Amino acid sequence: MIRANLGDSLASIFNFGFDFSKPTFLLATAVQASSSIVLAGVLLSLVVIYFTSKLGGEISHRFGFPTVLGELVGGVLIGVSAFHILIFANGNDARSNSMIVAFLQATNGLSAEATPATFASISEILYDFSELGVIILLFEIGLESNLRELLKVGAQAAIVAVVGVTVPFALGTVGLMLLFHMSAIPAIFAGAALTATSIGITSKVLSELGQLNSKEGQIILGAAVIDDVLGIMVLAVVASLAKTGKVDVTNVVLLIVGATVFLLGAIWLGRFFNRAFIRVINRLKTRGGVIVPAMIFALSMAYLGAALHLEAILGAFAAGLVLEESDPRKELEVLLKPISDIFVPIFFVSVGAKTDLGVLNPLIPENREGLIIATFLIVVAILGKVVTGFTIRGKVPINRLAIGVGMIPRGEVGLVFAGVGAASGALSPALNAAILVMVIVTTFIAPPLLGIVLPRKRAN
Known part of the structure; x- marks a missing residue:
């Protein structure tokens, strides 16, 4: 799942002639889709997503695992890897063997000619809902975080982030060149894909465990935010290298300055905005007087983050x-939870539904080389992040293993790296498959591992 906000930035920064803001299947459709049938398809898809989310979350919770794991696994079962109930259009392929589309053909009179356009439109709407879900999730995580505590661990989080970027990048790049005799540019691209951390998945698990404001949780969260910014910078460098053979220093400097000014400026201006926010909501007398201004602010910040070539989720x-x-x-947290319950599951179920486990099939000859490379990448991806927790020094008791495990999942961020690499032509089919396998494995093993190494806190 390539995030639209990051995709817009990448499209303008790297200028591959490939628009990541929307999948290519949305750029043109031969036959106009019927809005009523598209609406019916979206409604049916949401029914399937919510049912899957709730069932998967409940089963996962009963076995003591984070609910997000159940949502991810449930998404895999209904998606492209298993029952094909919910399929998202991919690349230039606007055809669908989705059971939902088949149901629309049987019950709503969807013609074969209009199927590609209808399928593309349904995918586009669900895609946008999914992106909105992760924006709301990060806004909620920001509300639940303690800014003062986050600033206290700022130095430790920065160390964890820097180590978590440099170690896997160096090990992955050098290892691919020495062990698999790859040329420099594809090896560098794969090494860069190892630097990512999915803040959405990790933060959700921490919140479920009641560990978001623990020392470990704050370090993980702060490091994941810094890691995201560093990851974008690394991607800018390697994408420029793949395209021109040299690094565009101007773009890299702009990213660094923009990220620093945006994050620090938002925190510094917060004290002034809080007073204005309270004055505004005190004057509002109609329904939604707290949540609506808050959402206006959150979405405006998300837009600003994307406009500065950062990420919308960082703004949120x-x-x-x-x-x-x-x-x-406190009131805002309570009001936001139902909105989060509606949109966030779409994000996690969609991640699972889009995950193609077919690349793991060793019976397909084309997959075997990729699986061998993937094994190496997975080892580096896990060890390169686990080691970050042990870079923290000090006498204060802290679960260093939990910090490293919390940095493991690559999730949607890793898919962005793979997408840019594929668009640039820098990745061979085997290496591209290997990166996808690495993303899949790290995304799915991190939630249960984090639940094991970081015990759930009991609610007071």
């Missing part, structure tokens, strides 16, 4: 941190 997270210190924070 910064908005949550700003409002975390406001007086109506």
Whole structure:
């Protein structure tokens, strides 16, 4: 699942002639889709997503695992890897063997000619809902975080992030060149894909465990935010290298300055905004007087993050941190939870539904080389992040293993790296498959591992 906000930035920064803001199947459709049938398809898809989310989450919870794991696995079962109930259009292929589309053909009079356009439109809407879900998730995580505690662990989080980027990048790049005799550019691209961390998946698990404001949780969260920014910078460098053979220093400098000014500026301006926010909501007398202004602020910050070639989710997270210190924070958290319950499951189920486990099939000859490379990448991906927790020094008792495990999942961020690499032509089919396998494995093993190494806190 390639995030639209990051995709827009990548499209403008790297200029491959490939628009990551929307999948290519949305750029043109031969036959106009019927809006009523598209609506019916979206509604049916949401029914399937919510049912899968709830069933998977409940089963996962009963076995003591984070609910997000159940949502991911449930998504895999209904998606392209298993029952094909919910399929998302992929690349230039606008055809669908989705059971939902088949049901629309049987019950709503969807013609064969209109199927590609209808399928593309349904996918586009669900795609946008999914992106909105992760934005709301990060806004909620920002609200639940303690800004003062996050700033206290800022230095430790920075160390964890820097180590978590440099170690897997160096090991992956050098290892691929020495062990698999790859040329420099594809090896560098694969090494860069190892640097990512999915803040969405990790933060959700921490929240479920009641560990979001623990020392470990704050370090993981801070490191994941810094890791995201560093990851974008690394991607800018390697993408420029793949395209021109040299690094565009101007773009890299702009990214560094933009990220620093945006995050620090948002926190610094927060104290002034909080007073204005309270004055506004005190004057509002109609329904939604707290949640609507808060959502306006969060979505505006998300837009600003994307406009600065960063990430929309970083803007949403910064908005949550700003409002975390406001007086109506507790009320806002309560009001936001139903919205989160509606949109966030779409994100996690969609991640699972889009995960193609076919690349793991060793019976397909084309997969075997990729699986061998993937094994190496998985080892580096796990060890390169686990080691980060042990870079923390000090006498304060802290679960260093939990910090490293919390940095493991690559999730949607890793898919962005794979997408840019494929678009640039830098990745061979085997290496591209290997990166996808690495992303799949690290995304699915991290939630249960984190639940094991970081015990759930009991609610007071």
